Amino acid sequence: MKVSKLERYQQINEFPNLVQPDAGALRKAPAELCGKWNSSFFRRTAELVLEIGCGWGDFSIALARHFPERNFLGLDVKGARIWRGAKTAVDEGIKNIGFLRIEGEFIEQLFVPGELNEIWITFPTPYLRKPEKMLISQTFLARYHRILSVNGILHLKTDVQLLADYAFNIWPHCGFKLLDKETLLPEIHTNFEARAIKSNRCTWHIQAIPLSENFSPIPDEIRRNPWN
């Protein structure tokens, strides 16, 4: 049965697994659950994994099913999309996943340093005209660097060559080391990934770990990109 956007906006207020922090309040103080996702939201100690810009949440849901020993959070600003993931988790009784409806820009008001074991950025919008919103930019990388644990992993999945090149060239100057390992994952694709595969577009899965060393200056020849 088709559920209208209006109905979805109403229903997300009722879902027990969906948190909608108030942006105004976050400008003044961290979220109530900041630093307490495992203890107060999931009520168990486990590795904590965030997917930022999760859209309909299908990828996070699939990961949560596959790795029941880990806790997952899907974050997206679009309520009508995130409704799908939250509803599926409620309907199927998937307890190791929650959803956050908020702009990713507030991420440091949502997580304390070192709280996350993994961050997934899946098929981010390139935002060529609004560079400050781009989820893989230097600004966001600095945020991820602070909230990832020492052995944490940052993942990027994209079908946009410009974004893959950006990660390959810029991330090593932002305190991250690129990994050349492949992570064996079940055959699960995000909504946008499925579209890319259907259209025969190449996709990249790039992984990086935070290093403790200082960030290094970006050489002039690679400094020019849409997001500087």
Ligand SMILES: C[S@@+](CC[C@H](N)C(=O)[O-])C[C@H]1O[C@@H](n2cnc3c(N)ncnc32)[C@H](O)[C@@H]1O
């Ligand atoms: C191209 S879609 C990809 C959705 C999903 N990851 C997938 O692969 O199917 C990008 C998603 O990122 C979300 N998004 C973009 N910028 C965001 C931000 N700053 N904060 C939260 N969500 C954001 C959008 O709402 C959108 O759902």
